[in-house]
Each structure stands twice: as structure tokens, then as C-alpha cells.
Amino acid sequence: MPLAIRCANLFKRYEGRPPVDAVRGLDLAVEEGECFGLLGPNGAGKTTTIEILEGLLTATSGDVEVLGMRWGRDDQRIKQRIGISLQETKLADKLSVGETLELFRSFYNQGLEPEEVLRFVSLQDKSGTWVVKLSGGQRQRLAVACALVGDPQLLFLDEPTTGLDPQSRRELWEIIRDFRRRGRTVLLTTHYMDEAERLCDRVAIVDAGKVIALGTPRELIATLGGEHVIDFALAGDGRAPSVAPSQFAALPAVQSARCEADHYSLSVAEPHVALPALLAELSARGLELANLTTRHASLEDVFVQLAGRHLNEEDAPP
Amino acid sequence: MKRAAETNRRPLARHPLVQIVLSRVREFYREPEAVFWAYGFPMLMVVALGIAFRSQPDRPITVDVQSRPGAEAVVKALAEDERFVIHQGDLEECRLRLRMGRTDMVVIPGSESQPKYDYWFDRGRPESMLARNSVDDALQRAAGRTDPVPTAEREMAEPGGRYIDFLVPGLLGMSLMAGGLWGVGFVTVEMRIRKLLKRLLATPMRKSHFLAGVMTSRLLFMVPEVVVLLVFARLAFGVQNQGSVLSVIVLILLGAFSFAGIGLLVASRAKTLEAVSGLMNLVMLPMWILSGIFFSSERFPEVAQPFIHALPLTQLIEALRGVMLEGSSLVGQAGNVAALAAWGGVSFLVALRLFRWS
Ligand SMILES: Nc1ncnc2c1ncn2[C@@H]1O[C@H](COP(=O)(O)OP(=O)(O)OP(=O)(O)O)[C@@H](O)[C@H]1O
Numbered sequence: 252m253p254l255a256i257r258c259a260n261l262f263k264r265y266e267g268r269p270p271v272d273a274v275r276g277l278d279l280a281v282e283e284g285e286c287f288g289l290l291g292p293n294g295a296g297k298t299t300t301i302e303i304l305e306g307l308l309t310a311t312s313g314d315v316e317v318l319g320m321r322w323g324r325d326d327q328r329i330k331q332r333i334g335i336s337l338q339e340t341k342l343a344d345k346l347s348v349g350e351t352l353e354l355f356r357s358f359y360n361q362g363l364e365p366e367e368v369l370r371f372v373s374l375q376d377k378s379g380t381w382v383v384k385l386s387g388g389q390r391q392r393l394a395v396a397c398a399l400v401g402d403p404q405l406l407f408l409d410e411p412t413t414g415l416d417p418q419s420r421r422e423l424w425e426i427i428r429d430f431r432r433r434g435r436t437v438l439l440t441t442h443y444m445d446e447a448e449r450l451c452d453r454v455a456i457v458d459a460g461k462v463i464a465l466g467t468p469r470e471l472i473a474t475l476g477g478e479h480v481i482d483f484a485l486a487g488d489g490r491a492p493s494v495a496p497s498q499f500a501a502l503p504a505v506q507s508a509r510c511e512a513d514h515y516s517l518s519v520a521e522p523h524v525a526l527p528a529l530l531a532e533l534s535a536r537g538l539e540l541a542n543l544t545t546r547h548a549s550l551e552d553v554f555v556q557l558a559g560r561h562l563n564e565e566d567a568p569p
Numbered sequence: 570m571k572r573a574a575e576t577n578r579r580p581l582a583r584h585p586l587v588q589i590v591l592s593r594v595r596e597f598y599r600e601p602e603a604v605f606w607a608y609g610f611p612m613l614m615v616v617a618l619g620i621a622f623r624s625q626p627d628r629p630i631t632v633d634v635q636s637r638p639g640a641e642a643v644v645k646a647l648a649e650d651e652r653f654v655i656h657q658g659d660l661e662e663c664r665l666r667l668r669m670g671r672t673d674m675v676v677i678p679g680s681e682s683q684p685k686y687d688y689w690f691d692r693g694r695p696e697s698m699l700a701r702n703s704v705d706d707a708l709q710r711a712a713g714r715t716d717p718v719p720t721a722e723r724e725m726a727e728p729g730g731r732y733i734d735f736l737v738p739g740l741l742g743m744s745l746m747a748g749g750l751w752g753v754g755f756v757t758v759e760m761r762i763r764k765l766l767k768r769l770l771a772t773p774m775r776k777s778h779f780l781a782g783v784m785t786s787r788l789l790f791m792v793p794e795v796v797v798l799l800v801f802a803r804l805a806f807g808v809q810n811q812g813s814v815l816s817v818i819v820l821i822l823l824g825a826f827s828f829a830g831i832g833l834l835v836a837s838r839a840k841t842l843e844a845v846s847g848l849m850n851l852v853m854l855p856m857w858i859l860s861g862i863f864f865s866s867e868r869f870p871e872v873a874q875p876f877i878h879a880l881p882l883t884q885l886i887e888a889l890r891g892v893m894l895e896g897s898s899l900v901g902q903a904g905n906v907a908a909l910a911a912w913g914g915v916s917f918l919v920a921l922r923l924f925r926w927s
């Protein structure tokens with residue numbers, strides 16, 4: 252597979268007091284035709300990385316190749332063939348949707364007709380509406396439309412769905428999938444693990460400026476050892492004699508166990524084996540359950556396993 | 570047939586420069602306040618100043634006379650001349666009226682047997698000085714003074730010689746300066762704050778297209794602004810252009826270009842609206858004060874003249890007055906024209922180098 256993006260040993264330091272090392276030795280290889288996700292918590296360096304790849308920032312050191320070309324040598328040619336959406340851009344309030352697209356279209360030698368792109372992002376009825384009158388989801392779709400109007404080979408999306416309601420998120424996912432189905436490449440960043448899981452062919456989990464895990468969502472989840480998770484908490488006022496999680500890790504079919512406050516999570520291969528064993532263990536110790544749920548393991552669990560904390564504190568399970 | 574027509578139409582409408590200018594123009598006209606400030610404000614200025622400074626051949630002179638013995642003689646002497654509006658009152662009342670500017674001067678008569686007048690006036694107010702001299706004249710003549718040399722009076726009433734004629738080119742220059750700096754500077758910084766500049770940088774758009782587009786759109790906004798001002802001045806006050814219309818147009822375009830360039834330079838790095846407003850005021854303030862919008866800049870001390878002359882607004886206003894008031898040609902204003910063009914060109918080039926897109 253030819254590579255759409257290749258970067259090796261990427262470093263970025265923001266000079267200042269104190270200097271910030273936002274990216275510290277990051278390697279990426281994005282294949283043509285795949286949807287690749289950079290998943291990571293706030294401040295992980297996702298935006299910095301993607302903006303270096305987009306040619307908006309210069310790396311402190313490292314090697315970057317985009318569509319087989321290099322920034323600093325082939326800038327115009329690269330820009331003609333990529334489409335981007337920044338993490339935060341406020342397009343001109345008082346231009347209409349159609350006018351905004353006409354403007355962006357004029358910068359590209361080749362591209363799509365604005366009406367065509369609008370149909371693609373389901374904004375065809377909004378062509379005459381001022382940007383200021385669009386909803387958050389519609390604005391985000393317009394931002395993606397501006398990225399698509401040059402008919403790019405490669406699409407960069409920085410947190411395309413942050414702050415959107417579930418309905419708008421799904422609509423955007425559909426647009427991205429459509430684009431990928433036409434054989435084009437997508438690199439997106441997100442801090443939503445479900446987004447990475449459902450949308451991306453491959454995911455790089457980024458933390459503190461480095462890739463800490465890489466693979467398809469399935470592969471990553473498989474590294475946990477069990478595809479299921481049992482979450483439970485013990486009865487009591489939170490001060491009940493705490494049991495070391497390792498005690499539960501020894502139970503049959505349990506791959507690993509961890510504990511946060513009074514909440515336990517077990518990584519489990521076969522819940523129908525582990526559950527009876529867990530219940531027996533609890534009653535033997537005279538402990539009572541406050542609650543218990545089982546679910547499929549997610550990339551969130553992978554991140555917690557690797558980084559020892561949650562991806563997104565607000566989204567973390569209780 | 571239809572397709573051919575379409576492909577013929579496309580290239581120009583799809584040119585990035587055209588699209589950038591179109592977008593700016595649309596945004597501008599969809600912002601009612603901006604339109605008001607750009608077009609209504611200069612017009613209000615002309616009206617206000619035109620009314621304040623309209624030539625009044627027989628402006629009344631208000632004179633207070635302290636009520637005491639001898640006042641009757643003074644009032645009688647002054648009543649001969651219709652220009653005087655006379656008011657009598659006690660000293661305290663007169664003092665207050667003088668202090669508040671309700672009267673131009675106060676006359677304190679001496680005793681009836683020995684005529685003597687005390688004039689109380691404010692040297693800082695031209696109308697007060699005028700009142701003092703006119704009243705003195707009237708009283709001295711009433712007391713029997715004869716002038717040793719006969720005099721005759723002629724009034725300056727030629728077109729181009731009134732204050733309003735002098736004022737309009739000044740206002741025109743001021744409006745071009747403020748419009749250029751605000752119109753270009755503010756918008757650019759706003760786009761930077763919104764990350765719109767960064768977004769544009771990520772497209773294949775040429776930087777020079779963007780900067781040229783912003784300046785061009787500024788030249789377009791200026792057309793109605795200038796037309797409103799000049800047509801209004803003509804209709805309301807009969808202000809006329811003594812020189813060629815073409816010269817005035819060239820000067821206006823050049824002025825707009827120069828100040829748009831300076832606006833771009835001022836905005837090339839600022840990251841907040843406060844920063845850019847501060848910078849623009851800093852740039853405009855000296856010109857507002859020194860460049861002779863309201864009165865000739867030659868009234869400032871000799872040592873300051875080289876500096877004042879180096880300011881682009883001084884050059885623009887001087888050239889405009891030269892053409893509009895004296896009928897001079899552009900060649901006659903070559904020095905000012907060249908200096909102004911240099912300001913604009915150098916500012917644009919420096920801005921292109923310094924410009925920050927994010
Ligand atoms: N212009 C800058 N100057 C200094 N430090 C910066 C700058 N931009 C980012 N940083 C720092 O670099 C680190 C990485 O930032 P970056 O924006 O790349 O993170 P991110 O993964 O995109 O986070 P988020 O999910 O919040 O968007 C952060 O610690 C941030 O504070």
C-alpha cells in the first residue's frame with residue numbers, strides 16, 4: 252500500500268516560558284484509502300501534529316511526507332490536493348453558505364461544484380443562508396464542505412464532532428465514510444473513543460506527544476486480553492474494607508483487574524465463567540454488591556490500561 | 570450553447586481575487602453599522618462644521634453693560650450700530666455671563682463727569698477680542714474721535730475662499746485615512762482572531778491575492794463615501810472644485826491606497842482588537858492634530874514642519890487643497906503625490922513580509 256502520510260521522529264517545541272514539548276518523537280504511516288484516527292486526551296499533541304502535517308506549523312525536527320511530497324518544496328501542489336478543517340474556525344458570519352463555498356472553490360485549480368458539495372453534506376437547502384444562522388452541526392458540516400470543495404485526495408479533520416449532539420455526530424460520520432468509500436484518505440483527531448472505534452480503520456492512541464498504541468480498534472481492544480469488562484462497586488459508605496484488585500485478578504477467566512476509588516473493573520474473556528466465580532468470591536468474603544454491569548471493552552479501557560487514567564474525565568464512567 | 574456561455578463566464582467570477590473582493594464587499598454591506606459610520610459620519614461632520622463655521626457677515630456682538638451711573642450714555646452710543654446686542658445688569662450678573670460665554674464682553678462705565686471705560690473680556694476667545702475692538706471703536710467715535718486716514722472695505726467672497734471650501738478637502742483626507750486604517754486593519758485582525766486567516770492559509774490561495782483583495786475592496790467602499798461627501802458639500806454649501814476632476818479622483822485613489830497599505834501594516838501582527846485599535850489611534854492621532862484638517866498646518870512652529878510634512882495625511886490634504894482650491898495640476902503636486910505613493914507602496918510591501926496568518 253502506498254502511503255498518504257509518512258512522518259518519522261516528529262518533535263515540536265513551543266518556545267516560551269516554560270517551553271512546551273508538545274510532540275516528542277511521533278511516528279505515523281497512514282495508508283492511502285484508510286480512515287486513520289489520532290485518539291488522545293486534551294493536550295496530547297493531536298492538533299500540533301495534524302497542523303504540522305497540514306503545513307501550518309513547522310516541526311522542530313523530524314521528517315514529514317504528504318502524498319509523497321514535502322512541505323517547503325511542493326507547498327502549492329500539496330495544498331491543491333488536501334482538504335482541511337481546523338479545530339476552531341469561525342467562517343465569515345455574513346456570507347451565505349453558497350458564497351463561502353464559492354470563495355473556497357476559487358482557490359483550487361480543480362474541484363467540485365459548490366452545489367455538489369452541499370448535497371454531499373446535506374446542506375443543499377441552506378445555500379442562501381448566512382453562516383451566522385446555521386446550527387453548530389450545520390456549521391461543522393459547512394467546514395467539512397469547505398475542506399471537500401477542492402476534491403482532495405487527503406482530508407484532515409481536527410476534532411470534527413467535538414461539541415456536537417449525537418445526531419449531528421452521526422451525520423458527520425456518514426459524510427466521512429462516504430468520502431472514504433470513494434477511495435480517499437482521512438486523518439482525523441478525536442478524544443471520543445466511540446468515534447475512533449466506529450469510524451476509523453486504524454487508530455493511533457497519542458499521549459504526551461507520543462504514539463502509545465497503534466492498530467485497528469479490534470486489535471487494540473484485543474491487547475486487553477478480554478473483550479468484556481465487568482464493572483462493579485461494593486456496598487458501604489465508600490469506606491468499606493477495600494479489597495486489593497489483584498484478589499479479583501486471580502479469578503477464572505479474568506485477565507486483569509483495576510480499582511478506582513470504590514469502583515472495580517475486571518477485564519474478562521468469558522463473562523459467563525467469570526461472573527459466577529466473582530459472586531461466589533464476594534459472598535465468601537461477606538461483601539455485598541452496590542451495582543454491577545458488564546459491557547464490551549472499548550478503546551477507553553485500552554487507554555486507561557496504558558496511561559493509567561481516563562481519556563476524557565467528563566466522559567469517564569462513574 | 571449554454572455550456573459555452575457558462576464556461577466563458579466562469580473564469581473571471583472564479584478568480585480568487587474577484588472572490589475575495591466580492592466576499593469583503595458583501596460582508597461590508599451586510600453590516601449596517603459599518604455602512605453608517607463610513608458614509609453617514611463624514612456627512613454629519615460636514616453639516617456640523619459647515620453650520621458652525623458658516624460665514625456670517627453680520628454676526629451679532631453681545632455686550633453687557635454694568636448698570637451704574639454712566640451706563641445710559643454707553644448704551645446709547647452702542648445702539649447706533651445694529652450689530653450690538655446690549656444687556657444691562659449688575660456686575661456679578663455680568664461677570665457670570667462672561668464666564669459662561671453668554672456675552673462677549675462687559676463694559677464698566679466710569680462716572681458721568683469723567684468718562685472712562687473698563688473693558689472686561691477674554692483674550693482667548695476670538696469673538697471676545699472682536700467685541701472689544703468693535704465696542705471701543707463705537708465708543709471712541711461717539712466721544713468724537715475722527716480717523717486720520719479714510720478707509721474702504723471689500724469682502725472676500727470668491728468661491729474657494731471660504732472656510733467651508735478649505736474644510737472639505739481636509740475632511741476628505743481625514744475620511745480616507747480613518748476609512749483606510751479601520752476598514753483594512755480591523756477586519757484583518759478580526760479574521761485573524763477567528764482563525765479565518767489560518768484557514769485561508771491552508772488553501773492554495775496566494776497571500777498576495779488576499780492582501781490585494783482586501784485593499785481593493787477598501788478602494789471600492791471608498792467610492793460612495795467620497796461621492797456622498799463631495800456631492801453633499803456641493804449641494805449644501807456650493808463647494809466647488811477649481812482643478813480637474815480627474816486629478817481629484819487620482820488623489821483620492823492614491824490616498825485610499827496609501828492608507829489601506831498603512832492599515833494593513835498596522836494590522837500585520839496584532840492579535841487582539843484592543844491592540845489594533847490602540848495602534849491605529851497611535852498612528853492617526855498625530856495626523857489628526859498636525860496635518861491641517863481644520864486649519865492650515867503651517868500654523869505649527871517652524872521646527873515641526875519637516876515632521877508634519879512627512880505625514881501622509883499632510884501630503885494628501887495639501888495636494889487636495891492645491892487641486893480643489895487653487896486649481897493646481899497633479900504635476901504641480903508631484904512632491905506630495907510621490908511621497909504619498911511611496912507611503913502606500915512601502916507599507917504594502919513591508920506588511921506582506923511581516924504579515925502573520927495566525
Ligand atoms: N501556540 C502554543 N504555544 C504554546 N504551547 C502550545 C501552543 N499550542 C499548543 N500548546 C501546548 O502544546 C500541547 C499540545 O497541544 P495540542 O493543541 O496539540 O493538543 P491537543 O491534543 O490537540 O489537545 P485538545 O484535545 O485539547 O485539542 C499542550 O500542552 C498545549 O498547551
Ligand SMILES: [Mg+2]
Binds near residue numbers: 298
Ligand atoms: Mg486539539
